[in-house]
Amino acid sequence: MGDLVYDVIVVGARCAGSPLAMLLSRQGHRVLVVDRASFPSDSVSTHYIHQAGLLKLKEWGLLDEIVGAGTPALRTMHYAYRGIELNGFAEPVDGVDAVYCPRRTVLDEILVNAARRAGAEVLEGFTLTDLVFDGDRVVGIRGREGDGPEREFRSTVVVGADGFHSTVAKRTGAELYNVRPAAGFIYYSYYTGLEDWGLHHKTGMNERWFGTWPTNDGLQMLATICTRRQLKEFRQDVEGRFQAVFDDVSPEMGVQLRDQGRRVEDFKPMRYPDNYYRRAYGPGWALVGDAGYHKDPYTGWGITDAFLHGQLLADRLHQGLAGERPMEEALAEYNKLRDEESGDVYDFTTTLGELTELPPFFRATMSAMSATQEWTDRMLGLIGGIVEGYEIYAPDALERLYDSAGVPQDQRIYDPAG
Ligand SMILES: Cc1cc2nc3c(=O)[nH]c(=O)nc-3n(C[C@H](O)[C@H](O)[C@H](O)COP(=O)(O)OP(=O)(O)OC[C@H]3O[C@@H](n4cnc5c(N)ncnc54)[C@H](O)[C@@H]3O)c2cc1C
Structure with a gap:
């Protein structure tokens, strides 16, 4: 094992991969993080970060960078679910008295740069094509930059932070469990011209939802989610159906959108994959973020969970690498804690994501x-x-x-x- 170049190779450099690479590098480990994207890079995802996620960014010294990028602070939330309204804001914790919705072009670049600053080697524009095995143990990765020649890198552990189409999960055969069918689909875009709507998260009576979040560059992000049976009709007239969701759920906001709103980017659509957990570790490998656990974006918990689980995994990889305990035992604990700590959010999300009557x-x-x-x-x-x-x-x-x-x-x- 003396010829290993890296302690950990992380595949995927967004919300899960970059914080993990940063944390391990800060502990003095040799880390390579690769991503086929080059940053700043957009992604099909809205931008809501919960207080639990913001507390992680603060602890890591990165929250000021989000604020410094001109991301608006939001101090009132307007939630509604089929006639029940919750308007207010949680008691501040550790100085986090607002929530933020940074565009992924902003957030992900801050995270990648933090990993690089911490000492991780970052290879952008590099596509993983396969894992390198020694028996059933993963010992490295293979891939290429653009059309360049295939390259191979070796490490003690390879972490798949490569999202829900994870190649690392596929090549290791990480089994799925607790799979629940996806309920809906989303369309979202960016608007100007609207009054300062603030943060709205509103589910109406007809299996339709909209969300509004002020984000960077003076733009409001507006999103709609509907259940899958409405998809065919929606696709036939996206602009009209998008407007109709606002009209249906909040007629006053629908009027404002029609009269004052100006869409400044194309719609981004996504029909969700099913909700799932995947086994999060095996010999020489681990999964973090959407690669190992994905749920409906309705509750906006994917980014926050990527941060929380990135920390959980970094702590246990460190214990294994430092010889404080066997790696297998440390990673088994990571898998267990990830599942225990996310269980309530998973149930809540997959229940409310149906947009139907509450239990x-x-x-x-x-x-x-x-x-x-x-x-x-x-x-x-x-x-x-x-x-x-x-x-x-x-x-x-x-x-x-x-x-x-x-x-x-x-x-x-x-x-x-x-
Ligand atoms: C429509 C939508 C809206 C959402 N809204 C929210 C929200 O408001 N708040 C929230 O918290 N969560 C939201 N989520 C969930 C959130 O986007 C994800 O949970 C989060 O991005 C997961 O981060 P990740 O780092 O695990 O994966 P990703 O962000 O998917 O990043 C994976 C990275 O891996 C790279 N990669 C993949 N394969 C390879 C390969 N073979 N070689 C090299 N690189 C590779 C990709 O280029 C990518 O950069 C939303 C999701 C969707 C789909």
């Missing part, structure tokens, strides 16, 4: 929370990953919630399955 427990509790500012803000904190589930859903908390909203005893639901 009775969620309807009862969300209605009760919408009755007072204190509980609204607590729920917004839960959505943002800075309030623990038990602070709302433990039996005594539920009792206080229902009391505060004056919910009659016979309408109180305590069992999520009830």
